Amino acid sequence: MVTSPNDMEGPGESAGLIEIEGLTKRFGSFTAVDGVSFSVKRGEVVGFLGPNGAGKSTTMRMLAGFMLPTAGTARICGEDVVKSPVAAKRNLGFLPEGAPTYPEMSVTDFLDFCARIRGFGGAEREERVAHAMALTQLEGVRLQPIETLSKGFKRRVGLAQALLHSPPVLVLDEPTDGLDPNQKHEVRELIRAMAPEKAIIISTHILEEVAAVCTRAIVIARGRVLADATPAALVADGRSMEEVFRSLTLGAAA
Amino acid sequence: MKAALTVARREFAAYFATPVATVFIVIFLVLSGALTFTLGGFFGRGQADLIPFFSFVPWLFLFLVPALTMRLWAEERRLGTIELLLTLPITAGQAVVGKFLAAWAFCAVALALTFPLVLTVNLLGEPDNGVILTGYLGCFLVAGAYLAVGAAISAVTRNQVIAFVLAVAGCFLFAAAGSPVVTEFLSSQFPVLAEVARGISVSERINGFTRGVISARDFVFFASFIAFWLFVNTVILELKKAD
Structure with missing residues (x-):
């Protein structure tokens, strides 16, 4: 090196x-x-x-x-x-090619998982998830399993995940x-x-x-x-x- | 550790979000019960213990645990989520431990759901519940050992069928290594290898537990066996994560 x-x-x-x-x-x-x-x-x-x-x-x-x-x-x-x-x-906030997400999870659960991994706890975690969903306009589908969403929504879930921790x-x-x-x-x-x-x-x-x-x-x-x-x-x-x-x-x- | 537990939590929930959990648990319960009562001669023995049950469970795990582990990494590759998971701020080791813990906890649930057998023997006689407890502990450790082997193998290939077959073969190796057929053959031909075979045998280690004996040596064996395979899994994952 x-x-x-x-x-x-x-x-x-x-x-x-x-x-x-x-x-x-x-x-x-x-x-x-x-x-x-x-x-x-x-x-x-x-x-x-x-x-x-x-x-x-x-x-x-x-x-x-x-x-x-x-x-x-x-x-x-x-x-x-x-x-x-x-x-x-x-x-780093990274959106991989094709915006892969866990299909069986709901949007909220998925973002909550990413927030937990990034070490956010309690009220801050909820706030982060809510903020990321607001930025990417995902509130309307927050409880839907990701696999049931359209391609555009899936992409935005990936984007929300990348923006979660600012x-x-x-x-x-x-x-x-x-x-x-x-x-x-x-x-x-x-x-x-x-x-x-x-x-x-x-x-x-x-x-x-x-x-x-x-x-x-x-x-x-x-x-x-x-x-x-x-x-x-x-x-x-x-x-x-x-x-x-x-x-x-x-x-x-x- | 916190990151690993977060991964484990997600994984564990994922088992129950798909039919995997139901199918696995139902098949496990049906087979373990059926084998115990038919081949095991549960009633005919006239003894209030779970020896027949504990003697079949490791062999059931030999086929069922690879069915759990075959999708462990292959599924992440297929969905592309491996790229997401490993670009979150965690190490490959934390991801490996998290996935392993989730699968292990799942096996614990499957084992716990065999509780009607415990109730049955307690109803029919006066079994030594301490021995039953150590028997369960032994089965749980065997599940962990097979899971660790299977998980490492699933990191090698993205083909789930190959992962399953190789994991069954790998687990069988460690299950059969201590059987009399193998050790007798080896001790007559290669006495040195016979010792090695007995040393790495998983089935040999469970015997103590089913008799109610918990020895530190057996614990150390399972702990180091699992740790070794989780380490192998981490190394394979680091090398092949983007393949």
């Missing part, structure tokens, strides 16, 4: 809340993520773009401590995700996938409202979403970062976001 001088720094305001350094993941001979480095400061919303299989979810999984990187590392609020995963995960860092893998246009709008509003206090990474296939909520776009393909700029800078030459995306990612595949 290579240690950089940054290891000595605390999670000060100047340092990024998310710091990714040379993150690499290989599966056998296949390199899914290849030396990805970037950092995200408080107040930034990074849109993580790329074709399917580009390494978006793998990067996010390593960031969330679910996969161990082959090389490189990442820090969340100064805590190394490899060396002190539990401390790093405490500061984490400084949010990593959301396709947060608006499966939502109808109104719900997409709500989630984007929610992200925008939270943005000033947090460092947020969202992955998405929807290019207009990047322009709508992100302060920065990172385009990744074949495990490498191809572009890292503000959405406005990406389309500065007059092309549409889609054209930029196609030229960047198809160029890499060729």
Whole structure:
């Protein structure tokens, strides 16, 4: 493990809340993520773009401590995700791809479980659960088993779980996938409202979403970062976001 | 420990939210009762004790416990919730212990529901209830041992059928290791291995309990056996969690 001088720094305001350094993941001979480095400061919303299989979810999984990187590392609020995963995960709200939840549990029970695991007790736990449900508009279905809910509601249960502990860092893998246009709008509003206090990474296939909520776009393909700029800078030459995306990612595949 | 107990609480409730609990408990009660009264000759023996019951329970667990453990990690993988569970601020070890405790508590419930047998012998005669209690304790520890083996195996594969078959085979190994057939064969061929086989045998250890003898050695055996397999489970989970 290579240690950089940054290891000595605390999670000060100047340092990024998310710091990714040379993150690499290989599966056998296949390199899914290849030396990805970037950092995200408080107040930034990074849109993580790329074709399917580009390494978006793998990067996010390593960031969330679910996969161990082959090389490189990442820090969340100064805590190394490899060396002190539990401390790093405490500061992180993570929505895994597909928003998995326990289907037989009711929304309240599920969020209560997550709150307990995160160490909240008594009145604070109830308050946290209620607040997370209010943010994601789940009050109407609070006692329903999650398996009976529509895709949009399930996604919002996953989102509520990620927001429960008001984490400084949010990593959301396709947060608006499966939502109808109104719900997409709500989630984007929610992200925008939270943005000033947090460092947020969202992955998405929807290019207009990047322009709508992100302060920065990172385009990744074949495990490498191809572009890292503000959405406005990406389309500065007059092309549409889609054209930029196609030229960047198809160029890499060729 | 608190995080592990939270995981255990959720898991335990999940058993009863699906038909798994009902099916397991009904089958266990029917089979344990039927075997005790038919093959065990409960009435014919004319003795007020539960020896026949305690001699069948470990063999029942051999098949039923892997049915519990086969879904333990495979189900989390299938639903994708393993990614949720292991990205909450807990260690893999806490998740392993939590799941194990829930399954163990569930086996305790199944065992406790055989209480009519205890009432029956007390009604018909004057059994030594202390011996009955230690017998139950022995069965409970055997369940824990099999659960630990099965849970570790279920972390290896995402296929539930493979997890079941391998867990039955694994548990059978530890059940049969102490049987006379195996030890006699081994002592005639490889005397050293016979000692080892007797040492790791789960069925050998339960005999003391059914006779009403609780020895520290047996306790240490079960505690270290379970701890070892939970450790193996944690290591496998750390290595294969994202597969």
